Amino acid sequence: MGSPTHQQPRFLRIALPLTLIISIALFFYWPDVHGAWRLYEPTREGEGGGGELVTSADDSLLTGNPGDATMDRLQPHLSYLTAGKGAGLTNQVWSAINLLYLSYLTNRVAILPPFFANQQILSTTRISGLPVSGMFNLSRLQLEVPLLRGVLDWEDVHPGSEAEWVTDSKDWPEIGGWGGLQKNVKFGFAKLKPIWTPYPGTTRSTTDPRYLNWVGFVPYLTPNSAFYQSFIARLLKSTPDALPPNDHLVCIDEVLAGSEMTGGDPYSEFVQGLGGWKYIGTHMHFRDELVEQGRVVLRKVFGVGEEEEVPPFIAVHIRHGDFFKEHCPKDAGDRICYTVSQYAYGVARLQDEMVAAGVPSTTNVLVLTDELDDTFFEEVKRRGWKTSRDGQGVDDSVLRNRLGGWYPTILDKVLMSLGSHFVGTDRSTMSVLSSRRVQDWNNGLAHMTGPTGPSLSLEGETLSWS
Known part of the structure; x- marks a missing residue:
């Protein structure tokens, strides 16, 4: 007696051709x-x-x-x-x-x-x-x-x-x-x-x-x-x-x-x-004249000639303002959140990563921030770091006239994008976009700093708190 003919269940006879038709349609x-x-x-x-x-x-x-x-x-x-x-x-x-x-x-x-x-x-x-x-x-x-x-x-x-x-x-x-x-x-x-x-x-x-x-x-x-x-x-x-x-x-x-x-x-x-x-x-690259103006400012910041290349540097974005209220622990005072010492730890960690990755390291650091307190800038200066204030005095009349009040904040974004590497503020959208630009456009390394965490004092001592 011959073997009985195998017949697929009815739902399979319907489902398999239908699946094929749908797959072809989805493909196109x-x-x-x-x-x-x-x-x-x-x-x-x-x-x-x-x-x-x-x-x-x-x-x-x-x-x-x-x-x-x-x-x-x-x-x-x-x-x-x-x-x-x-x-x-x-x-x-x-x-x-x-x-x-x-x-x-x-x-x-x-x-x-x-x-x-x-x-x-x-x-x-x-x-x-x-x-x-x-x-x-x-x-x-x-x-x-x-x-x-x-x-x-x-x-x-x-x-x-x-x-x-x-x-x-x-x-x-x-x-x-x-x-x-x-x-x-x-x-x-x-x-x-x-x-x-x-x-x-x-x-x-x-x-x-x-x-x-x-x-x-x-x-x-x-x-x-x-x-x-x-x-x-x-x-x-x-x-x-x-x-x-x-x-x-x-x-x-x-x-x-x-x-x-x-x-x-x-x-x-x-x-x-x-x-x-x-x-x-x-x-989405910045307009050419904005990038060129950024390079002019950076030459002034780092003291190089008009015809020289901008030296490699680490761009650091320190976000203060409403971040103290939104992200610092409730029992923490403003001055133990997002401190310069914490960003210094981030810079040191990034420099270690450069060495490990075989990337030329740099000690040039440029800080961009919304902070206005003079004591903050004094601490930045004591570390040998630069700020956008060091770039003041260059001719920016054309862009200031065209952009008006937009010019300072746009310039900060451009300057960050020109960094060889980047240290930013966690949860800051400005830091995220700047970090991505540095990584994608300059093949740089990036590190984000939270409201609290390890810090590096001027003497090089690493501190931590919860």
Whole structure:
């Protein structure tokens, strides 16, 4: 008697072909870990003459004329994305990186809001916003990341929009947007009044409502996606008079606290050089004239001639200010948190790592800080370290006139990025971005200093406390 013919269970006969079909579809249409739902890719033209990225020989990212309504300035065949920003300048830079990363993942043209003049800047002469292109070389960014669909400042859409950050008008048209966490976020730069729809539940990275998960959010932002269409259908069925998030121009209240990892910490993701930093941030270089001005200042700081190279140095960022209140132990006084001696320990540890790694060591140290107390600077000086005060007196009139109150804080960021190695303040976003720049751009080593921990006295004695 022959062996009985083996027959697969019915669910397998159905499931296996279906799995194959889905796998093939995902292969062609689903993004890779750093790709996107891209329907087409921009071509690179004129690489020898400016390297401007355009979608075709006769195409542009905008239409109409300055002064036209916002939606009339957008090309009907392109999709756009923008978001609000807040907090200090470094956090706004972080938000710009995330906005660009989302546009990269969704094949949308990014329209970047200007940097908002927060309290630090408002105390100076310039109170209007600053276009992102006033600080970063966006042309270089697009050349290094050619899959970016396009990058615009809102200044390109509405000239003068950087002055309207905190302005609202009842006459501006309403537009549906994603968010609602920041009830008072302003969209004056866009001349629009967003009506917020809460994020879908699948976009949450953690139980903290501020944290967004890009993997969960991107399907809703992809132009004409089934996720978006299904969500809108359910929204209008439950709330017929709702104004759904616009699909032509996606508006998000804020994108600072987003990450790729479910349950991930956006801070940790950037510390590790992942996500938005890996694909966007590392390519956001400062404008050439800012870098050159930084070198001029550093030559003055370290006493070298105009034609000489800036010597290797360790950049140290010491964050004080609100960090005393937010991160120091409650029973600790200000002066045993984030002390110069603790950063000295970090510098010594970094120098040991240089020797171990076979990297030429250096004793040149430049301290950048928000501290204003003279006794602090006296202690820094006793260690033989330099500060930005040692660079005063160079001609910076052109940049000061152009940047106004933005100049000092931008210069600090540039100076940190030029360090051969870096010691920063743990949990400071400025330190994180500076650390990544030094590691990525200069192949440097980095160390972060917490509020309490080992310290190194001037005599070389190592101290510790709990």
